Amino acid sequence: MTRKRRSSGRATLDQVAELASTSPITVSRYFNRPQHVSEATRQRIAAAVAELGYVPNLAAGGLASAQARVIGLVLPSISAPIYVDTIQAFSDRVSRYGYQLLLASSEFSLEKEEEVVRAFLGWAPAALVVTGCQHTPGTEQMLARASVPVVEVWDYRPDRPYPQVGFAHDEVSRLAAAFLHERGYRRIAYAQTPIAGDLWAALRYEEFAACLLRDYGLATRLIEPGAVHPIAAGRLAIEEIMRSGDIDALFCANDNVASGAVLAAQRLGLRIPQQCAVLGFGDFPIAEALFPSLSSVRPPARDIGEVAADRVLEELGTLNPDASTKALACTLAPREST
Amino acid sequence: MTRKRRSSGRATLDQVAELASTSPITVSRYFNRPQHVSEATRQRIAAAVAELGYVPNLAAGGLASAQARVIGLVLPSISAPIYVDTIQAFSDRVSRYGYQLLLASSEFSLEKEEEVVRAFLGWAPAALVVTGCQHTPGTEQMLARASVPVVEVWDYRPDRPYPQVGFAHDEVSRLAAAFLHERGYRRIAYAQTPIAGDLWAALRYEEFAACLLRDYGLATRLIEPGAVHPIAAGRLAIEEIMRSGDIDALFCANDNVASGAVLAAQRLGLRIPQQCAVLGFGDFPIAEALFPSLSSVRPPARDIGEVAADRVLEELGTLNPDASTKALACTLAPREST
DNA sequence: TTGTAGGCGTTATCAA
């Protein structure tokens, strides 16, 4: 068999067609609209496909149809527990409609996000889902010119050109502030995450402090443990609280920080919540298991994945528009630590 | 401007070439071998690219060159802490050589793995990295016929046709058994993970029990908490141990299970390690923070990612062969829980 | 239900 110089060595539609004694286009139909192929032909094709181990070349297919059935999803981190449900829900939903998921992490960096968006656009995806409303000018330009549907997730702001599926992060802070105040805590601190690119955590702090001052007349102490692991940051926060002795509640940037705080408190003999309450953000699986169990603000992670998938499918014409664009809601899961 | 019906609406090489008053092939060179393009031409092209917001279509490029610069990586889970370092290291390394990472999770299911491998092969990747040596016959056939380099990670067995980058899971069990025995524990249990597809955990149990019996004359109690979250499984294991009262050390399928055990012990008043030692597998970030801190067997997660990337790049001719194919080593991180 | 012709956006090849 003489193989052409540039070929990849894989079976092609033509080879399948030849083996099945039919034409390439019929084999193409066999994959895309099997109903339009007669039963007898179908069986011959199926046999040929199996014999050759044929796998359709999606790049060629996408190129020819100017419509690759892939959707890019860019999140700040693919391993952080907080995004796992979103990925799962989104993936489940779009794959049901025949779309594949291209997944990438921006590592909490807007520059890295730009890289990743460029890489994704190179694959001519059917749609692109990015995280949040803050991007580099380069990213903004690419998104604007991409001529594919774009959806922004995990945030909700009024002034954006793209559909948004998320919640208002300042609402989280008001929820947390009201909750802690209502429980009687008055000397409150916020433990920042050491992840420099977590802009939302910074935003949550600002609104948390503003809200406590505006609505309850309370000052907020900011604890910034510097660049260490989030769990270690929680420990450092507890150490600082024990040193100063004037804090009775700690709101943490996320549940990793909060877990570190709870565990360190235990190790160092600070009683939670009697001496200091701890409230987290994210409601990670560990929250419930901790001792004492961790109270946390739970973001609608799974809903974000599902609704974002629906929005995308609507934009692609696969689903009928629902048009109920509104912010999703966070809830508070009170447990032993407050 | 009359746009052809089938075009995707994005800027193309031709448009860039026209705007830069040159030919498409020169623009192609500008991206792939800039040295072969004169400075003046380069500047004109750069301006045109910027003006049009041109992003190269990688699918078309891959099709034309029969070599997409993508590498597929399939892991059992992309969110499990245990694989995070591998992903990171692998991604860093291959992206340095201009390869993109296509990431997917098999969800600990061989069937799902087959799906994912098929999807990846559809993109004509330059190489494929899969997890472990166990695959469905369908997957095996695809891999064999893919005519792209295949590397298997996170396991190490002698009889496979592909390069392997990992460690022997039975070695983990011998390490754990020797460690616990040496510390004087004699009534030992193994807490299974509730993840049905985690075949390695089952393998580790078998060799653990075999080794304890063969080398130390000890029976092993298997605790199987059924289908719940791993952390809850750890709690159930502790409850069973407290009920029976005849176990002095617990080896867990992974650190999630072990964390659940440590936290539950604390809540229920079982002193660790005095009344029962706990040993985990994976050395997740939480291990060090727990109270008492968790002893764990640490797999070479980061090394696996790096070495796998090197193997792949060698197979692709990008890196000179090193040929030092041998198993990587796990180490034991002893902490307070044993 | 099946087939023909042509094109999707890029790169390899060869020539200038």
Add this chain to the structure above:
DNA sequence: TTGATAACGCCTACAA
């Protein structure tokens, strides 16, 4: 250093 030409593998449009 630059360019013309012909693939790459598949799908749309149209015809039979």
